[in-house]
Amino acid sequence: MRTRIKELREEIDRINRELLGLLAERGRIAQEIGRIQTALGLPHYDPVREAEMLDYLTRENPGPFPNETIKHLFKEIFKASLTLEESEDQKAFLYSRKRHPEPTVVEAGPARFGAEKLVIAGPCSIESRAQMEETAAFLAKKGVKVLRGGAFKPRTSPYAFQGLGEEGLRIGRDAARRHGLAFVTEVMDTRDVEMVAEYADILQVGARNMQNFALLKEVGQAQKPVLLKRGMSATVEEWFYAAEYILAQGNDQVILVERGIRTFEKWTRNTLDLSGAVLAKQETHLPVVVDVTHAAGRTDLLAPLARAALAAGVDAVHVEVHPNPLVALSDNRQQLDFAGFERFLEAIRDLL
């Protein structure tokens, strides 16, 4: 019986080769169709045609595979052909390292994301000139190159402090300028992109807006780097697609930020998905940041998580710092004070 198996396997090998030949032929024809469709401005994907093909294939199916299997196998073949056609147009995703093997360097003020290890720091919300001046002066002295601070704050409750708006932007920009820092701040409304871009060196798209596609397109048309936070329940794939929205508009200055995902765990605010950050480094050419403040939501985890992120190869860590966290207008339990930030910096110094 083992001899018989051997014989049958030779048959299988022969059939495999014939399948291979037919698939190749089919692929070449699909490519030609694709080129014509592109020339005519027609879509590559034609669901009616697909439905018809599946229809007659299952009608003529002699067995032993059930129709469901035949449908499945041919759908895979159709999909492969479609991919081939599309890759003629596009080769690959703009974010993909396969298309763009060298890492992209995003420059903002003194900071060169992707070319040096960086720390982004600053308060959750911009509250006053004094607060930002004090923070910027302190951070600059510590060697930090990027100042964060929110002027438009996404708050769960409509009754919570919503940020100082344009006045906040002015305060943040001035503090950053005075101390030679880049200034990053969040934009939440398509109508505000132009205005925020006048003040900020880097536009932040927050986690809650990662799939606000109108906003993604709008910042894609701005001439400013964009720091794109991963949504709190976005898959890595969806995060990359969100970046593609920005890149597809012509803005190639995108920085990806992993900030923790939502899980059942209660002792941390979110669960840092370091694998997601590593995948972002491996699969894309964009700089990658880990926001340890939002991932952990507690100050005792910031240094170990930042060490982990840097050792795993990310380009920067993001941490919230406030002159007096106790009186901060938002997130007052998770921001570091200046002494805490100094200890944090000391703890990660060897990995910067």
Next chain:
Amino acid sequence: MRTRIKELREEIDRINRELLGLLAERGRIAQEIGRIQTALGLPHYDPVREAEMLDYLTRENPGPFPNETIKHLFKEIFKASLTLEESEDQKAFLYSRKRHPEPTVVEAGPARFGAEKLVIAGPCSIESRAQMEETAAFLAKKGVKVLRGGAFKPRTSPYAFQGLGEEGLRIGRDAARRHGLAFVTEVMDTRDVEMVAEYADILQVGARNMQNFALLKEVGQAQKPVLLKRGMSATVEEWFYAAEYILAQGNDQVILVERGIRTFEKWTRNTLDLSGAVLAKQETHLPVVVDVTHAAGRTDLLAPLARAALAAGVDAVHVEVHPNPLVALSDNRQQLDFAGFERFLEAIRDLL
């Protein structure tokens, strides 16, 4: 020794009574402070003052409770006082059934959400006049009162079909008008709200935009009902806060839609959180819809889940229907065809 326990418990009772008296006195003073703060336009919550009180209380703590416990207990007392002050201003959230015990009825065309059991149906995307005309005619004949259809589609990929835009709105509106249906469609950009409101009877805020606070505020200023989908990883509390954003702008015509949350389960697209829908009915006065299509992502679960939702007390179910799902431009595996919709309707008939 049991006698001694009895004596000690009498001591405890006496102390409890004294604590009760002191708390009451403290509460009355807090209320008075709150009234003055409101008059002066000052915030009720003063973190610096709290920090100072905790500071001296732990400094003077004679034991045996550890400082952490003392802090915790007083924070609870502070929180209770703050709640008391805030309730003076606001009594309760606008969404709350405690504040507004009778259910809100939202009227849109022939539909009265909250006063009758409804079915919202229609295709995922608006694709052509013929498709919408055919669908609207069919649905109207089946007694459906609300037609859905997307003209602006939130798509994960920037290269996927993004909807027909304003032309789609016109097609959807016309089909609905012709057959006496209300028309609901999604708006994704603050800049489009006014335009979409010209065509739609109900503005939909999609799951991905549930915390797009700029959009929530904008639809809160529209004179149209808003159908607010729960975000795919939003807690029930965050969902209610999102509704509050809209209500706080003066628009009290909000319909809540549970559409499944993101979990680890792989055999369904999302996990329907029916408890969330029930909580929405119990805690708010707003009409509640369950979107079985997005919750399940597979047609074989639609009828049982719709039955469940209606039996649990929700006001409407939402289901996607397409004349020919196989050739639909989006979500083609989860839309019902007309025959499927008839079976669906038959299966839930006794609960409508």
Next chain:
Amino acid sequence: MRTRIKELREEIDRINRELLGLLAERGRIAQEIGRIQTALGLPHYDPVREAEMLDYLTRENPGPFPNETIKHLFKEIFKASLTLEESEDQKAFLYSRKRHPEPTVVEAGPARFGAEKLVIAGPCSIESRAQMEETAAFLAKKGVKVLRGGAFKPRTSPYAFQGLGEEGLRIGRDAARRHGLAFVTEVMDTRDVEMVAEYADILQVGARNMQNFALLKEVGQAQKPVLLKRGMSATVEEWFYAAEYILAQGNDQVILVERGIRTFEKWTRNTLDLSGAVLAKQETHLPVVVDVTHAAGRTDLLAPLARAALAAGVDAVHVEVHPNPLVALSDNRQQLDFAGFERFLEAIRDLL
């Protein structure tokens, strides 16, 4: 150019037909190999052989499909063949409704799971003869047929009440007998199965032990019905596999219980996955129960969720009832008192 597309599509059709013929031939040969392997006691899946085939196919790949695509397509073909071979042996899983189309009826005392709508009720823990006697008398009077009560309690903390053990079993059994009820109780240790089976009419495998495979095998050898709870983060597929472990040992008296899964939501103890329960009804022939107590963790949701479950087609609901929940030794916030249970029963009466 459109004519050219037409011509090319005819080519594609011809190739599709040839592919179909080759696949059919390949399928028949694979079936023959499969039969020989079964006769020889060899496994169907041979990863080395697969690796060799993929190796020469990618070596000989003439393009234009990239090697990754060729590998993917042939892996799908291999998988389809393997499925074909395996279905020769086994047709389908023991749990599968495809194999066993009529619903299984599990009898336990007066209860016939799968043939009538049932309520399982009783306290979380068995605490005393008086407690169980009072509960059993009350429930029997209300028409309940199945009494639950834990003698071995899975507690997160080793210092929490662990149950009365065998004494508890005796109490539970006696109370059930006296009032003509079936008695269901949890078993947690392979060494206890025989003993628990002497007292219980139904053996419960708890959520935390759903993948305690040694226990599954052991209860599979008992001559008693088994109530199998879904693990708190088990996929539906894993739950069915756990049932298969029991069925494969020869015990076909399995009842499936959905009791909520672990998600990010905080206002409920777990998230009831009603889709999972519906899938269990559709895909398996086993009776399905929804445990509303553990799913919700709060008494105000019990009736609406039980209504939903029954309307969706499940066979029974499970709810915890205690004469005095306030003094219960475990889970004292989520158990109904007698008056609460009467209201619960009233609220679901029309669906029983």
Next chain:
Amino acid sequence: MRTRIKELREEIDRINRELLGLLAERGRIAQEIGRIQTALGLPHYDPVREAEMLDYLTRENPGPFPNETIKHLFKEIFKASLTLEESEDQKAFLYSRKRHPEPTVVEAGPARFGAEKLVIAGPCSIESRAQMEETAAFLAKKGVKVLRGGAFKPRTSPYAFQGLGEEGLRIGRDAARRHGLAFVTEVMDTRDVEMVAEYADILQVGARNMQNFALLKEVGQAQKPVLLKRGMSATVEEWFYAAEYILAQGNDQVILVERGIRTFEKWTRNTLDLSGAVLAKQETHLPVVVDVTHAAGRTDLLAPLARAALAAGVDAVHVEVHPNPLVALSDNRQQLDFAGFERFLEAIRDLL
């Protein structure tokens, strides 16, 4: 009005001080009651007594706090008192670093967990003498001190390879001995603990059994180190409690393993919760391992995640290695071959 606020705040300060004094007095009395209860063998927690106290406090509540608030505040006070009483008995959890500040060192063969950085490596399943001999020889040469290999395999399907059982234990033990390695292997059944302990240097409790409390108690009585994996949806708190079950039986040789938790993300098998591992290092005195193989489920992430874990301070990483992963009987896509392991080791060398 601001003067009036100042006056009222002085009143508040006075009341705070009186509350503090009363709480202290109450605490001392509760401690005395607690001591008597311990002497009498009575439980500290008396729900009937609590219910009575809450009852009269709400009956006598003069306002303005609503009864719900009064209940809540007094429950917090009761809880603080109970904690005080319990801490008299127990001071703190056995796992807690507060109770046991120096890190525990667990010795197994040549390995000293907690005192040196380690790598645990070996195949998923023990398949043959040749496989284990080859692996052990290779790993020993590379400086690895702990050999893993499963003889009892927890498999989702009852039809999948279940391990070689005792023969596998013998093979694993012999291979480890011959090359001076410690041998760690999983035990799944309380009845097998004694037998497995004869062969293994470290008993592994797998993720699926993390809340198999019978098994935890049984390994707690073994005289062998226990490697306790975190359940795939266990909170950090539940994981620590599971360790407490083992410690409470007198076995203080527990090693904690984080191996990824179950989330919505699809590109990795699980989501490594590095925060959990860091919390385990901070809150417990036990050695902590990160299992990068199960966390990632893909070989391209192993080195970056292992680097991250070591940089964050964990004591060891765990990785699956097989002489020929392609033909492995289980998990064949995620095991490293020898060349892959050498690259892995090279990539983490500077952090060992």
